[in-house]
Each structure stands twice: as C-alpha cells, then as structure tokens.
Amino acid sequence: MTERNIRVENTEGLAVEDQHVEIVERKGLGHPDSICDGVAEEVSRTLAQTYIDRFGKPLHFNTDETQLVAGTASPAFGGGEMLEPIYLLIVGRATKTYDGERIPVETIALRTAREYLDEQFPYLDVGSDIIVDVKLGEGSGDLQEVFGEDGQSVPIANDTSYGVGHAPLTETEQIVYNTEHKLNTEYASNNPELGQDIKVMGKREEHHIDVTVAAAMVDEHLSDLDAYRDAVANVETFVTDLATEYTDCDVTVHVNTADEYEDGSIYLTTTGLSAEQGDDGSVGRGNRANGLITPNRPMSMEATSGKNPINHIGKIYNLLSTEIAKSVAADVAGVREVQIRLLSQIGRPIDRPHVADAKIVTDDDVTVEDIHDEVATAIDAELSSVTDLTQQVIDGELSTF
C-alpha cells in the first residue's frame, strides 16, 4: 500500500436516500451564476493551454471572480429587444510576463468569453446585448513562485483547504441534474422556444418528489400567450416522462409556477436568459463541482470554476473527491453511498493530502471492514494520478459547475 493518510469509515447517520426530506437544486447553463462559472472556467482553460503552448507548462492564474450585472429587456411575443446591455466583468489574476515574454491574458480572456457566450447562448447577440470587460491583475508574489519550480513532478498545495465529493447520485439528484441537462440539449434542439436559463429544484419527502422548473421562454418563437402555455405544458410533459427513468417515486412537476397569466406576468425573455432583466450573477454562487447544490450533504464553499487546475486545492480536491467517490461507488461491490473528503496542508504535494477520508454506507450484507482495503486502494490509485486530472480539466473533460 502507501503512506497516504487514508481513512475508511462508516457514515455517521442515514444514507441520503433514507432521509426524510431531501432537497436538490441545479442552476442551468444560462443562469446568471452559471454564466459566470462558465466564462470563468473557459477563460481558465484557455489560459492554461496558452501557457503550456508557449512555455511548456502552466503559469500562475486564477480567474474565479467574474461578475455579471443584469441588463434590461423588453420581451414581446414574436420578438422583443434588449434595452440595456448585460455587463460582464472578468476578474482574476494571471501571469502577464514570463521569461521576458509578455502574454496577452486580457485579450485571450475577452476572446474566450465572447466566443463562449456566442456559442452557448444562441439568443444573446454578443455584439449588442452584452458588454464584456476584463480586469486581470498580477498575482501575489509567493503564489507565483510555486509554478516556477522546475523538475518537480507533483505540485504543492496552495492552501490548507479541503474538497468533498460523493457518489452515486440519489434519484432526486439524477432527476434534477438530467432535467436541466436534457432540456438544455435534446429538448432545446427541437424546441427553439426554450431558453438556456433553466433552474431546477427537487424536493423529496419520503417517496414523493416535486420537481420545480423555472424555464426562460424565448419571445421570438412564441406568437402569443397560448403558444407560451403550450410551451410550458410541453416542458412539463418532457420532465415528467424523464423522471420516470430515474425513480419509481411519485413525481409532480411544476413549471414556471410564478407566472400569473391574468397580470401578463410570465417568464418570457428575448435572450433566453434572466440576466437580460434584473438577475445578477457571480462565480461560485451556484452549483458545486458536481453540478448540484445538495444541502443534505456536506459541501465546500470554494468556487471551483476559474481556478487554476494545477495546485489550487479548492478546485482540485473538489473535483478529485467526486471522481474518487464515483470510482469507489462504481468499482467496489457493496457500496451503497460513499462520501470522500480530502484535506490539504499548504506546502505538501497535492497527491499527499493531510487526510483522505471515505464515509461509506454499505449494502445490508456488507460491512465497511469487508471492503476497507479495496476502497483504500482505489483512493490511493486516484490520488497517485492526481496530475491526470489537471490535464482533463484543461481539456474540458471535467465540468466544474
């Protein structure tokens, strides 16, 4: 085995599936907080790749502070318009000079952000509906040095921090995640009236699940209120069907419940985004690294999106703990639920956490003792290949929100 400080224990308490009330939330791709997460992460990936292309290695950066200020819009059936643009400020730190060569971090950030917005949000006209601004400073001196040391295989933790992940997803978690995901992919591709700002909340009480969806509708594809009603009803049907794939519980689906048809107060947008009117956003305020907000489970406050994936514990350990949990849940027989927590110590190599602990709920016929070694080995293996995760992040293979 290894000298890594790995603990494998019983979970104190019930599996989440066994708890009486479970709440799960997902802010979709077009939610203002997710827009910021997405831009921050995309900028981060592009910077990392740029450093590697130019210098053979990543240099210091963190772009985890994008701020969005909502615009003003005037949606109307058949097609409205933006009145005042959204303002997006990309904030962070990035190495601007290395080895006497300057790196165009701000123009890279601008281009990346604009391309991302253009690609992800088809109803947002990036030429007129949004101002993209950027303020990338240099980092603080000592942090920069971490990246300059050559011949060092595993980076050093930048902070005393921790990450937490769990697997498998509960039924409610699967429903919430996939509702947003499938609406924003397969459903949207056939139903252009559905915008990208989709927020999903799931609440399970015992064996009943309520799924509440707030889905921005796009005015240019809806001719009148009847068309809007139909669009809402279609989403409801789609989600209701979808939920049955993941659960045998009763599921009730609510779509755009805040609408008041009499007042004409409905969730109609010009851009498919609530950011067009009144909803500000910020990095790290929405989904955790696994794409969900899960108050029934321990969560890290750390913003994952936009952080550098080389030595930033707040990013790496949240992603890694989730990957480890998935691996354990998938590969070790008898594991019903597993939570992985990784605690770093500033100054230690990131493959050597101060503590790595697994809390497990086993199947009825299995004890933690039975599977202890198998789990510990799986954790050890994942930790030893932590640097692979860095590359996966840069390649965009791991989602951060």
Added chain:
Amino acid sequence: MTERNIRVENTEGLAVEDQHVEIVERKGLGHPDSICDGVAEEVSRTLAQTYIDRFGKPLHFNTDETQLVAGTASPAFGGGEMLEPIYLLIVGRATKTYDGERIPVETIALRTAREYLDEQFPYLDVGSDIIVDVKLGEGSGDLQEVFGEDGQSVPIANDTSYGVGHAPLTETEQIVYNTEHKLNTEYASNNPELGQDIKVMGKREEHHIDVTVAAAMVDEHLSDLDAYRDAVANVETFVTDLATEYTDCDVTVHVNTADEYEDGSIYLTTTGLSAEQGDDGSVGRGNRANGLITPNRPMSMEATSGKNPINHIGKIYNLLSTEIAKSVAADVAGVREVQIRLLSQIGRPIDRPHVADAKIVTDDDVTVEDIHDEVATAIDAELSSVTDLTQQVIDGELSTF
C-alpha cells in the same frame, strides 16, 4: 399549538463534537470576500432604512453582488504605498422610483460604502487606495410587486429555498470565531501593527486542535523584520491564551506559516488588507450567516449579506434558523446540539415555512420525545415573530457574515 409544519427528530449520526475530524474556517472583517459582504450588507441596511424613512415601508432591493478587484501595493518596513487602487463594484437591484418620487439609491450606496470602508479599515485611504463604483439596476417586475401590497402583515416568500442554522457552537467553532473577533477588536486596538485581514482555520482531530491564523501586518508600524517576528509571536501568544478559555484540548497555534524569512516573503501590507495585492473578493463566497464556514455541518450556498431582509428567504431563513437554534439550545434543557432547517415555498407567508425541521442530539439522559413539545413551541414562537428579525437586520443587530 399551531398549524405550522414543524418536525422534531433525532439527528442522524454523531454530534459534531464527537466526529473524528472537524474543520472550521472564518474569513475576518478585512478578507476580500468579507469586505464585499460588509459593504453589501451596509448598503442593504441603509437602503432599507431610507425606504422606511421616506415611504413608511421598505421597497424592493437586493445588493448582494459586490465585486472586489485587488490592487497593487508596495509594502515596506516603516511604511510603503499603494501603487494601483483596489476596484470595488457595488452591484444589485433597487427601486429607484416610487409614487412618482425618485430615490437616490446609487449615491446612497456610494456614500455608505465609502463610510463603511473608512471606518472599518483605518489603514486604507479611501481617497486614493480604492475606486468605488456602482451599478444598481431596477429589479424584475414581479418581484417588485411583492413589496407594494398594502395591508399585509407577513411578507410572502420570494423563492422556494431554505435556510439552516445550528447551536451551540463547538469548541473549535468558538475558538475560530473568537480568535478573529478578538484580534480584530481588543488586540488590534492595542497593537496597531495588526491589520484587519485575518483568516482563521481550525482543525480538530480527536482532542487536538490546530489553529492556523493568517494575519496581515501593517508596514508603517513595523520598523524591520525583527519587529515583524515579534508581532507574529505576539499574535501566537494571544491566540494560544484565548483558546484555553474555550477548550481543554491541546491547541497548537500557527501564525503566518507561509512566511519565508530568508526570501523576505512575509505577510506585510500597507493597508492591513490582502486586497491591496492580488486577492480579489466577492459577496457570498466566505462566511455563512453565523460567521463561520463549517464543512462538518449542512450549509446553505445562499449569500446572506446584501439581500433584502423583508422577504428574501435566502437571507431570512438562514438568519432565523440560526436564531431558533440558539434559542432552543439555550432554553431547552437536555439539548446537546440542534440543527434547524427551514424550507420555504414561493408564494406562502414567510412565517409559514413548508417544513421546519429540528434535528437534535440530546444529552444522554434525555430523549427527543421528552423535549419534543418544548422544542416545537420554541420554534413556533420564533416563527411567529419573524418580522422582528427584519427590523433587527435593518438596525444592524444581526451580523450576516
């Protein structure tokens, strides 16, 4: 009793004090995230009071999105200087016109922010070291209306959301909280070399507690490296003594452990703030409503600071659940640890949560059944006076970070 949906149950699992590893963090008053939280909350309070003064009631607003972009500084023993100012962008929504009268929300926000900064951060020269900018838009239509309905005693929940609170604080939590608090008050008043940016992390493993303090030192009050070393040593002594008030565990205190004296890499600042050089910040990324980050406990992702305290569930239920937990822990004999979770439903009065559940660890000689009614009554009483909490927030009696 009441028709409120109150549940009182055993905690699933161990009390936090009994868990093997406990982690607790507090970002102090001068941490970039806390600067944003503080400005956002102060602006929020002033706006609420302004609305009440002018119209007899609060109007819609949310100022929970302040963004800080770090400056550049050149600290030096005896006194350095800021090179590039910090940039602080106050973002949010506020009602700008009511009953035909315009309300100066942006000038109020600017004045409030500048006064707050001036008062809290004595080494920051608000005339030259920071740019305070503001972008406050109007809110979205339907949310604004909630505030306009007259003759309604209890506001309606603005969202389906939840809050969570717990009591009493564990020993580690008390140590972390009070370390920052007392350093930033009594210690700082006698030791001008201590800056306001103090970050504290506590880690308990069984009966050993490590307290790690990162404390910005102020250059103008330190003549040389020896003076700096002394300043660090004095903080260490102070915190070590302080910890004994709260625990019998062994406590090891680490102050500014990232310093490297040989390289001259130390935590020396001109303003007492890491925001002067390289550390950005944002609302809602730091402490939860009780002033702590507690990964061993369920936490809400919701930013509490800056939100309106009238009907914003993300603020009210986090503060209220904490107050309820404190009240239960203090008043009901036999409660060793209590966690309160309040789940709202959009459209219901905020004193009628969808679910209010208490999870309790009792003393050995008490069962939850014994105290069930007493707890439920306490919760019911707190819920029925929820609107008092709004006023307490406006009066600044409740801290949000």
Added chain:
Amino acid sequence: MTERNIRVENTEGLAVEDQHVEIVERKGLGHPDSICDGVAEEVSRTLAQTYIDRFGKPLHFNTDETQLVAGTASPAFGGGEMLEPIYLLIVGRATKTYDGERIPVETIALRTAREYLDEQFPYLDVGSDIIVDVKLGEGSGDLQEVFGEDGQSVPIANDTSYGVGHAPLTETEQIVYNTEHKLNTEYASNNPELGQDIKVMGKREEHHIDVTVAAAMVDEHLSDLDAYRDAVANVETFVTDLATEYTDCDVTVHVNTADEYEDGSIYLTTTGLSAEQGDDGSVGRGNRANGLITPNRPMSMEATSGKNPINHIGKIYNLLSTEIAKSVAADVAGVREVQIRLLSQIGRPIDRPHVADAKIVTDDDVTVEDIHDEVATAIDAELSSVTDLTQQVIDGELSTF
C-alpha cells in the same frame, strides 16, 4: 430677398494662399481621435434613424463624448499580438422613453460601434482587441422638450453658438486631405501593409510644401525591416505623385520620420492603429467639420461628430457654413476665397441666424460690391433649406471629421 441678417464683406487680410506660412493637418480615419469621432457620429446617425423609424421624427440625443483608452500591443514582423485591449467608452445623452415606449439606445450604440469598428479597421479583432462600453444618460429636461413640439417646421437653436466654413480648399489643404483619403482607400486596397492610422501634416512656406505623413504599418504583412523600408518608400512615392495633381509648388514628402532603424524603433503595429499602444483619443479633439485642422483660418472649437443634426448649432452651423462656402465658391464667378460665419441665438429658428456673414477675397477684376447680391442670394437659399442638411447627415452623406 429675405429678412435674414446676411452680411457680405471683404476679407480683412490676405487670402490664405497668399500668406507666407500655411499649416494644415489631418488626422486619418484610424487616428484615436478620429476613431472616437467616427463611432460618435455613426451612433448618432443610427439613433436619429431609429427615432424616425419608430416615432416619425428624431428625439433628443447627443453622443459626442466617446473616450478611447489605448491598449498595449506587441507588434512583430510577420504578425504580433494585442496584449491589453483598447477601451472605448461611448458617452452621451439619448431619449430612452417616448410615448410610453422604451428605446434601446445603449444596445443600439454598442452594435453600431462594434459594426463600425469591424468594418473600418480590418486588422482590429473586435472580439478580443477592444472593450466597447457605453454610458448614455437622459438629457436635461428643457433640451428634451425642443424635440417634442409638433407642427413646427424649423427647429429652434439649442444654444447661442456659431459655425464657420470656407472654400475653396487651398492647394496645401487639398494635398493634406487627399493624401490621407487616397492612402486609406485606393492605396490601402492594394497595399495591405498600410494601416488605417495615417496622420498628415502639411506646411507651406511660400512656394515650398512639406508633407509629413505618419503611417502605421501592419506587422503581419511585413516580413522584416527591408519590407518595412520598402513600404515606407512606396508611401513616399505615392504621396509625391499625388501632390503634383494639386500644386505646382515644390513638394517634399516625409514618411515616418520619427523612425530610428538602428534602435528598431519603427511605426510597426498589429492592428494598423496607434490606439493599440499608448495613444488615447477623444471626440472633437481632431479634425474640424471639413476634415482638416487649419490654424490659418478661424475654427470652431465645437465637436461636430456625435451631436444631433436637428437643432445642435455646434453641428449644423459648422456643416452648413462649409456647404454655403462651397456653394458660393463654386457658383459665384469672381470669388477667390470665401469664409462663411453663422451666429445663432438660442431660441430662434435655425434658419434665421442672428448674423450670417461672408468674407470674400475676390479675383483681381471683381469687387465685393459686384457680387454682393449674388452671394447673399446663395446664402439665403442655403439657409432656407437648412433642414435638408439634417437628413443628409442622418443618411451619412456629410462627413463630420
């Protein structure tokens, strides 16, 4: 005739062609001040057209305050890159609500500016090399009203101000104007290495004219210093040839005289614009309404670009006086040089200037008395059709810089 207050007099002094020293300057299309002028005017035209399309008439606006903050670039033979983007802030006033309808003035401004930049400056990547920001406020109340009065055929002057124009252009003026114009059109279309930032200064001393050209060269089309030298030499040849079309004087052409080849200090750019590195710009700081800066002639300080063309005297009277001068010079035999000055009085219809005076240098065999009536009639006719000019401006038929 008319009751208009028209004076026709002899010029006091020499015709400019007869003066000993004459200085003429033109900041080309891509000069930072001209970029601002161009964006301001294009936004202004688009707003006017939008108002007309939506409400049948223009509403109040002035967008004559665009500010450009230079970026940072790293040009290199074969192709360099922008390091820090240019920042362009569109500033002004525009009516945002009319008859209960909101007008998207800020999104219009953004789109217009970005399209203009994209079209005019082929080497500027508007997606990454420039941040376009916008702050358009409402105008002051009383000025807005001027536009609201119905059934009024001729607008009222918004200010007591004046405009001045002259014709025909001197030889030096023609050379300077056409040097920039032809370089930026026919020459550039065949010589992609020539950027859009071309500044031309002409100095005539007696019968010798020096033409000094500063022309930004585009790095991606130049492989090395020899190619750069050739490019400079080609411009010199082109301008030398061009000058002979306009004058019989000796002409010496100087191109990029600030270059120092030994130091590698040459006028090489990535975008064809000096705004990429160190040259800020602003509306109204460059060319006057006729496209030239002519210290030998009276000039108005007023910024013409971006102002509304309906009642803004600072714009209308500068354009109109130039048109009148051209018309008089072209149509009235015996006029060697004419200067028209129009003085408004706030509150009077714009076709009734307080004073319209013409100062004329006649041919040797003609006196002012001979042509007095003919000139007065020409002026009168132009004044009576002043509103046509408004439409010409909106249609982009009159250049403002």
Added chain:
Amino acid sequence: MTERNIRVENTEGLAVEDQHVEIVERKGLGHPDSICDGVAEEVSRTLAQTYIDRFGKPLHFNTDETQLVAGTASPAFGGGEMLEPIYLLIVGRATKTYDGERIPVETIALRTAREYLDEQFPYLDVGSDIIVDVKLGEGSGDLQEVFGEDGQSVPIANDTSYGVGHAPLTETEQIVYNTEHKLNTEYASNNPELGQDIKVMGKREEHHIDVTVAAAMVDEHLSDLDAYRDAVANVETFVTDLATEYTDCDVTVHVNTADEYEDGSIYLTTTGLSAEQGDDGSVGRGNRANGLITPNRPMSMEATSGKNPINHIGKIYNLLSTEIAKSVAADVAGVREVQIRLLSQIGRPIDRPHVADAKIVTDDDVTVEDIHDEVATAIDAELSSVTDLTQQVIDGELSTF
C-alpha cells in the same frame, strides 16, 4: 542676436477690436469641460512633482484625456439631492517604473482628483456624488526615451505642432474672462447661492456688447422662486457694474435667459454644477490656454491641460506664445495688438522653433519696421528661457484653461 528663425510682420487684416463682430466665450471652473481640464492639469502637475521629488527629474506622462459622464440630480428649493453620481474617468499615460522603482501613478491621480474636486466644488460631496475612476497606461516606447537622456539641457520637441497666443485682450475678452473669474471668486464668497458652473459668452457688434451668463444656482441656499429671481438679478447687476471697468461701449447683460419661470424650468442645481444632470465633459473641448474661446483669432486645437510641460509642444508652445505676446504687448511701445505663432519640428530642441512669427498691429504713429528688433529680441529672450515655463506650470503659476 540669435540664429532663431524669428519673423516680425504686419498683421494681415484688422485688429480684432476693429472688426465688426467679435465673439468670445469662457467656460467657467465648474463647466463639465473645465472640470476635466482642471483635474487633468492638477493630476499632471502632481505627477511631474512626484517624479522630480523621487528621481530628480520629470518622467514621461500625459494625462490629457479625462472624460466626465453627467449624473442625475433632483434639485429643489431648500436643498435637493443627487440621484445618480457623476462618473469621471481619468485617462492618460504615465511612467510606472523607473530604475527598478514603481511609481504609484494611479493612486496619486485618484487622490489628486478627489482633493481638487473637494476643494473647488463646495457643493459636490465627493464621497457620494461622483465616482472617480482611473486608467493610466504606459506610454509608447519611443516617447518615453526622450525623458531618459541625461545631460541634455533643453528637451526635444515631441511632435511637429504649433502654438498661438495673442495680447492684449480686447475689451470683450477682458469682460468675459473677468465676469467668470470674479463671479467665481469674490462674488461667490459672499453669495453662496451661486454655483461654480458659470458660462459666459460675449458678443460685440460694433460698439455694443452683449454678455450672456449661464450661472448654476445652488438650491440649498434658495428658499423659493423669488429668492432665485433675486439671485439672478444680483448677478446681472454685478456683471453690469463689472463691465464698465473694461469698456465704454454699451453693455447688455443677460443671465440665465433659457429660464422659463412659468414651466418651472430654471437653472437650479444641487451641486452648483450642470454635470449633475445631463452635461458631459472632456479635456480640451473648452477654453484655450488663455482661458478663452476666441473665434476671431487663430486658435490651436491642442488640449493644453494635462499634457506634460517638459517637451509636449501642444502645451508648451500654446502657453509660451501667450506669454511672449503678453511680454511684447507690455514692453514694446507702439504695439496695439500682437499675435505670436510658434511652429515646432519634431526632434529639434524646444527653444529652437522651426518658425516663430509675430504679427503686429501697431499704433498709428509706429511701423513694424520701427519696432522689429525690439520685438525680435523680446521673443528671443523668452524662447531662451523656455525651460522656466516648465517649472511655472508644475508650480501651478500658469493656468491652462
């Protein structure tokens, strides 16, 4: 004598006092363009002094591009309020690193601007009524070098440009200048209801002078419309009296003629500044270096305020030509009017202009030949001490607007 290329000639044409119509304008201290000029110049002086204090010599900078975006105000008798702050963006270039030492140019600019605003505009609350932002980049490489050459007594011209000055002031010019000056000093000190934004236009037709004053009144010192009327009347009386000191012509004074009492449309402000509501501003758009706009005279387009006073011809030659004209007019008997024009050539020492020409209108009994040598000597002397002017500018002894 000298090898300087000095020409002394008769003016072509009439003395301005003899021209039929004369127009003169002055934008007072609080006009939006003048606010920008004032801030730009003050920042420029402070930077120059900082460089001298730290390095024994000035380094490269130009801060001549400040942009002001108007706010929104709600003035009211007895005291109104600002609703939306003014936004002021300080733009320019400044050397940030020299000899390995960093210079805090941005924090200096912020502090200087805020102090200037606070001092000059007593009714503007700099803590809430204005956002001061700053974007100071590095200059372009080659221009920076000019300042780095040691052992060089006279700086080299940075551009081929020119300056123009004249003396003495005509009666109308004196009236216009002193109206604003005395209103903003002695009158304002006794009449707190007078704001700092005072614009004066003088128009002389033959022997009649109209003086039109637009004077912002301060709401907190005016209880009602009668008080406002009195205030306007008092200004009218003061200016009428003042004018008699400078002329024997008939003078008619008009104050706030755009007011319409019936509509309540009057020039009432909260801050004494039209920038509070709808009037944007920019450097170099208002007064020329002598404090006036004089369409009857040749003027330079160059913005004087904010430019570096060491080698920037656009600043130095405008100030210097004015100083020379004053000196010639004062010291050489028989000079009725003199205009000095200085033409630089890039790369030549600034005390060696390409051409220095004087155009003179002499008293009836004197010819230019009589005084040619005396004038040439005076010009030569002033040119030889050009570097004194730099220090005077830094010391604030020469006004630039």
